[in-house]
Structures are given as C-alpha cells and as structure tokens.
Amino acid sequence: MQAFDYARVSTVDEAVRLLAARNGDARVLSGGTDLLVALREGRDSAGLVVDVKGVPELMEMFFDRGGGLMLGAAVPCQRMYSDEPIAQAFPGLMDAASLIGGVQVQGRASFGGNLCNASPAADSIPALIVHKATAVIAGPGGRREVPVEEVCVAPGRTQLQPGELLVQLRIPAPEPRFGAAYQRFTPRNEMDIAVVGVGAAVRLNADGDHFEWARIALGAVAPTPLLAAEAGDALAGKAVSEAAIEEAARMAQAAASPITDMSGTAEFRRRLVGVLTRRTLVAAIERARRAGTHWNADLR
C-alpha cells in the first residue's frame, strides 16, 4: 500500500476545505470497508484520506413521524437496525442494512458510504430509491439536495464534484399503509454480491386492495442502480392482483439492461429482475397491510 496523508476532521466545512484543496486525489473515509480494501489492493490510490467519523452531523440519526429520518452519511448499518423505532418504521431499509457484509462489516459500513462507492450492485441504493430518499451534499458553494436515484452516474462514479461531501440522507416518514422491501439474489447465502437486487415500495388505499403509488428500483442490471419509474407508476390506481404484479415485473425487466459477467448472464439477470420484483412487491404489500393496522393503532 502506498503512503498517503491522513486528516481527521470535526466539521463539514473543514472536510470540504480539505477536499476542495486537493486535485481530486482526496478520498473520504467513513467506515472504510470499501476504501481501505481498494487502497490495499491497488484498485484506488489517495494523496489524502479525510476521516469524517469525527463530524457529529455525519454520525447522527434523527427520526420522527413528522420530519422522517435524517441519517448521517457515516452512520453504520448496525446502529440503524439496533435503533428500534427506526428499524420498525423502515423494515425495507433494514432488509438492506442487515445484508451488507457480515456483522463486523455492518459495524463500520454506512449507507452513505455505500451510495458514494456507487457500485451498480449496492444493496442500500435500491432500498433508498424506493423510499424516495434524498442526499444532502455539502460543497464549497454551500449545500444542495438531490434524489438518491440521481447520485450515481456510472459504475464507481457519483455526481459529487471534487470538494463535495455527502452529509446526510433524508428519508420521508412512512405514509399510512406504506410498505417496502429489498431482496437480492446471490448464489451463496452470505458474503456475496447481488447478482440482481430489487427494492419495491407501495402505498395502498384505505381498504388495502388498491395501489395508490408504487416505486421499484433495480440493482446490478445497469451501470447504476436504477429507478424503474414506469414499472412502479403503472401500478398506481390498480387493484392489488397477481396480474398487476406480473405486469410490473415485466416492465421492470424491460427497464433493465443487464450485462453478462462472472456473476451471471444477462439472460439470467433479466429473469431474476422479474422474480425479485414479484417477490419484493408481495413483501411490500404484506408490510403495507400490516403497517396500516399499526398506524391505525397508533392513532387511537
């Protein structure tokens, strides 16, 4: 491993200043589960590594039913699923949080880091997309907020410019009768990368038998995690039925542009998009129906 400079910062401004001063050779370190491995194996190099775990804003998590979830970019997965109110409100995000790496990795790895690593197969990104999450990005010119589905632009690349830092992810509070799920397909049951990952979220009507809206997002079947907008939109207003789910799965398959690589053939991946879209929609509907009851119970 090559030598690099290391700086531990305590404010967002300090981080932005350091990042902006370098000519693109600065790297942000939060959990390090991607960065340190890449540096060690020579797949990436850095002149400066900026450790942001000392920045309170990046390590904080707030949730209320009004404002939703504000998730610091460096909060590790383990803190997410260990927080009972958050885990209960966002089972669809926890699907992803509990899948990334093993227990040790989950103690370090963050959703923010997963997003910035911009792997097409990232587990958290489809889950965030279907939750309508946004990313708060700080830079020399101030802060901006963009939908998560717009953050990744190519494998391993985001729209963040040199000098910019992902500060926070914002996830709207679950609406009544909202349910979401994320599932991935891997040949092994642990320690594997998604051959295909699919996130689905639905909001049902008061009777729980019609979709008010739905979102479907796909992983590992395009250069970036993908919002299959048409597939989700097609469900709006429709009765919850096998036929509707099948139609959405078919549209999700059409939205995918998978490649053949050592994890799977394009043909197999397209097939899995259909299978997992059906399975995640069914899981999301089930959660939406249960959430409906809980929500009503809360109101009483």
Add this chain to the structure above:
Amino acid sequence: MAMKENGHKNGYRVIGTRPIRPDGVDKVTGRAVFGADLHLPGLLYGKVLRSPHAHARILSIDTSAAEALPGVKAVITAADLPQVADKVKSLGESVGNLRYMSENTLAREKALYHGHPIAAVAAENIHVAEEAVNLIEVEYEPLPVVLDGREAMQPGAPILIQGLRTDELGKLGSEPTNVAAHIQHKRGDVEAGFAEADVIIEREFRTETVHQGYIEPQNGVALWNDDGHIHIWCSTQGAFAVRSQISDLLRAPISQVTVTPLEIGGAFGGKINVYLEPLAALLSRKAGHRPVKMTMTRAEVLKASGPTSGSWIRVRMGAKKDGRITAAQAELVYEAGGFPGSPVGAGAGVILAPYRLDNLQIDGYDVLVNRPKASAYRAPGGTNAAYAAEAVADELAEALGMDPIDFRLINAVKEGDRRADGPMLPRIGYIETLQAIKNHPHYRQPLEGPHRGRGVAVGFWFNWGGKSSVSASVNEDGTVNLVEGSTDIGGSRASIAMQLAETLGIAAEDVHPQVVGTDLVGYNDVTGGSRTTYGTGYAVHALGVKLNEIMRELAADLWDVDVEEVRVEGGVFSAGDRSITFKELVAQGSDTPITASAATHPKDAGPAFAVHCVDVEVDPETGKVTILRYTAAQDVGTAIHPSYVEGQIQGAVAQGVGWGLNEEYIYDEEGHLLNASLLDYRMPTAPDLPMIDAVLVEEAPTPGHPFGVRGVGEVSIIPPPAALANAIHRATGVRMTALPMSPSRVMKAMIEH
C-alpha cells in the same frame, strides 16, 4: 462390535474417547505460531512479480530501476535459480519433474499461466517491495492461449512446452504435444460386455478448476546463512518434502537444509509443493544473508498456487435387468495446468472402483493448459471422476427401476476383488457402509414437498501408509514427551498421542506431542493421502511397544525377577501377585533415562469408502439449490478420536458441496483469472450448509494395523457433487452434466428441459 460398559469399543481405554486436543488452547487463544507470525532480527520482506499474461515468451527483464529503489536489498529472476536437469521426483501425494518444478518457481523462457512468477524482490518493508516489483520491466511476446483440456489435445493447439512428448502407455511419442501422458486400465472384453447389457447409459461431463481454499495463504521465512546453511520456516504438509525440494531446486546438500514447520491454517494437499520458500532463500543469500519473509495475498494463492484440475470425462455403463453391470468404460481428460502432473492417474483408479467389473476400460490423459500447475487436493482427482461415474450409475439404476443403494449393493466390490488399477482389495467395509445409509432414518424417511429431491453417491479412495519416525522420552512424573515429524493439519497430534497412550496404558493427557523440524526427528513422509493417523499411529505403537519393553526390565529389576516373568497389560506391569502401574514404576526411578524411537513403513493401508445421501430443494424460479439434509457414512476402520473423524468427514463434505454448487475458476478468453478473491470464488459459508451428519462405520478395522486405523481424511470429498447432481435430478427432472451446478446453470437447464 464389542462395547465395554464404559462405552469404549474393543476394550480400548483411550481410543474412541474425545479428549481436548493438545494444540487446542493455543489455537483458540491466538497463541499458536503460524508462518506469518515469525519475526527474526533483520527481517526483510519479499514480493513476487507475476506474469500478467497466460502465455507469453519472456523477451527481457530489466531489474535496474527496482534495484535502485531505496530499501531494496535484492532482486532475483530465473537467472539466479540453478539450472536443474530432468528428474522425476515423488512427493508422496504428487510426482513431478524437477526441471518443471524449477520453471514453475520462476519462469525461465515462457510464462505459462496468469500469475506465473517472473521475478522477486526483498526489501526493508513490504510496501517498498511492492513498489519495487512494479519497477521491474519485462518485455513479453504474448502467445495464443489454450484453457480447455480437450482443445489443447487438438492438432494446431498452442503448444505450451516445445520439448514435451506424450508418454503413451509407457512409450514416448515423437511430436510436440500438450498431452503429457496417456494411461490405460483394461480388463475383459468391453464390447462383449456391452452386447450383453439390457440398458446402456453414456454421458459426458465437464468440471472446472477448483481450489483447496485453505484459510492461511502460503508463507515462508528463509535464512541462507554465511556458512551455506539454509533454514526455512514455513507452513507445509511435509518438512522433509520441503527440505528435499529446496535441496534439489537450489542444489544445496540436504545436510545444509533445515526446515521447521510451523502451524498450518489448512492445506488439503496444496502445501506439499514449494512456491515461496526457494525464492525467499535466494533473496536471503543475495541480500547479504538476512532472513526474508514472504506471504502470498489471497489473489496470489488463487492465481498461482496449485488448485486441482478441471476435467472432461465420458462414462459408459451397461447393465442387465437384474442390475448386474456387464461392462463399463471411461475416458478422462484432466487439465494439468502449465506443467505435466494432473491427478488423472488417481482419477482413473477411483472412477469405477466401487463396482465389481469383469469388463472395463479406462483411458486417462494428462493435458497441459494455460492454468496454474495443479497440485494435490484432498483425494486428488477422485471427485471429478466420481461425479461422472456416480451420475451414470444413478441413471442406470433409475432406468432399471432399482433403488440406487440396492443397485450399488448388487455390484459392490468386496475383499478379494481386484481393483481396476490392479491391486486386490483387502477387508473393506464398503457393503456395511452402504447398509448404514440404507438403514439410516434419513434414507428410510421419504422426502416430501415440491421441488425436492434426494440423491445418493459413493466414493472410493486408496489411502496411503508412508514412512514415519517418532521418538519419546518418559518424564519423572510418568508423562511422556512425544516427538513426531508429521505436521498436524487435521488433529493428528491428538490421534497420534492417543495411540501412544493406548499402547502404554496411560491417559491421553499424559502424552505431550510435539511436531518438530527436519534436524530433530527421523524422516517422515508428508501428511497426505489420509496417512498420518494410520502410518504415524503405526509408528507410535511400535514406539510404545519398545517403551513397554524397557519398563518391563525396570519392573524385573525392581522385583528381582526374570524379565520374561513380567507381563504388561493396559499400563499395568505384573509378575506373580505383584503389580505396578506405568506411573508408579516410573516413580521408582530409573538408572538410565527412559527413551525410545521407532521408524516404520506400513504398506497395507486399507482403502476407504463413503456413501452419502443428500436432500435438496431447488428454487424453480432461480435455480438455487438449498441443502435440506446431508448424511455421510464412511468406512473408518477404527475412529481414534471420533470428533476429529466426524470433523474430517464434515469438512470434506463442505468442500465437496462447494465444488458441486458454486466453486470455479473463471477466466476471460485471454486466460486472465477473473475471480481471484474469496468474494468471487464462492466457497460455501456456514449459512450455505446444513448440519452434516457423519456416520462412522467401524465394522472393518484395517488388517495389519494394531488398532485397525483406516485413513479418513479424504474419501468424503468424493461423493458430494454426484450426490447433489442426483438429488437435483430427482427435484427437477434435469441431469446436470457440468460443475458447478450454480443457480444460473441449473436455471438454464430447467428452462431447456
């Protein structure tokens, strides 16, 4: 089976019990010293430059920039390695030509696989060494690549080694070729046998290159001292095998080489050949006689240590309506990698071994391809072979409407039958092992539910005896220090100490075993071929008998009787109405220290058989196979420490499952290995495996061994892929004829079905 009231079989006191292993505490507390833990004063760190090409001529190597980098102490290329002549060298589990071994250590004229070592550097720290390696300039002329064994046999295929000629049934061919050898076993009249058959099944199979997947990467420290003495510390299955390779490759007298084996984090056959040790030694000498440590990264282990062969196999079997097999024929093409020496010979011996056959023909081909040189992997060559034969046997049984166990019982070999490769079978427990599965609750309970299936398969493995030397000294408190040279890769310190304790009639905990280096014990063959508990156990029994003789003399002196009057049984010495225990006798004191040594070479190790039964469920939408239940019965002779016998069986099944379901080397067309990491090379994890129920069949103790030990370490890796394929067939209707049976392949087969 005679069971005594205390639960121990055959009247044994120690054998059959489960004491805590001698090396256990050090290992679970992190104190055990592995190769990479060793630190010596003035230590340098070495790094290897490896070929980025799968096949290329090396035009020039310029090391000047690397040598000029501050902190670099030595750079070596093949020019620093002595030229060695052709010489066939046996390392127990594998045989190799010394010249090829040298060229695999450092490429001389050509790189033959992606990752082939080209040069090496020693520097003050590993980071400088890594940087220096990148400064070495190598000019290559890339050559056409051949990765598939059958393609490599075709006329016009790229030739890897110009001088190679086929060893055609013992006669040397005349043309350049990639086929290093053609071997054959023949008996009876195959065509007449097939003419007699009511049903004939013929199928072709493909298996991929797979790796042992030991957790500890290859490592070694070498010090080539000013006086010419070379000391190596490393992770190996055989210190003496390392000594002999170092001596031959570096042309150093054997008396000038000392090898100290350290703890091993897994080997499975992959740590017999040397890779880093000769480089570290050369670097040490060139760097002014400073010690040099080298450790492979995981990517290096996968790219450039010795995985086992991918293969193509065709099997044809015919049987009468009554289930009797009338003829069987097999053709095996094994990919040796860049140099000759695949385990096709063993594969040819295994493939039809469980079946009594009057008519058979087996042809095996050892073929060079641009992949790393294959080395031994647990029952080398056996798993590929059985995958093909056991699938055909299953299909044959199905076509005849017979239960697959009954079909095998009808055709089972037994004592007195001749193996396809010649030798007569001694007493074996194969039929008893088949019965163990047939009568097991798992097999008796029908499997229910959609997309589920049950498969069975059997396996045979030769086993080996080998040479062992041991010595012991009795301490004043009656405990015994045992010195052995069999490196412990699977709990053998426990099983060896227990056999000495049994012989002496003392507690297992009173024997303190220690594995030492080549200067401190007589010659020992490698720990391999499932030989150590058998062969070194044989040696400690002989050692115990000698110690008992000394003790009898002590007792005779004590009681002033003739030594012939002193009897010994179960650690109690007696003469007339007087008796004394081993410990009490030691406490009486001895004028001379009580020590003994023994060296043995038993040649009649009994072969092992395994019969496995597995239930699977296949996801009809994704092709993913989930194992619901796994039962592995094995003919174990006598289980010395049953927990470690079970552990060997479970570990072998786990590896066989990985081989069957997901493990494979994936290359691009230019021969670059794409999945050189444990993330992408998918060995099973704990959540991928069910509880593996190991059934120890102890009906047939091995004749000739004092405790009836039969080697147990290997045979259970042989049946799993075949058992899984047969189960997948029952679950889905498809016959998977290629490994691995990964989800995408199973799904594709189901769609095409």
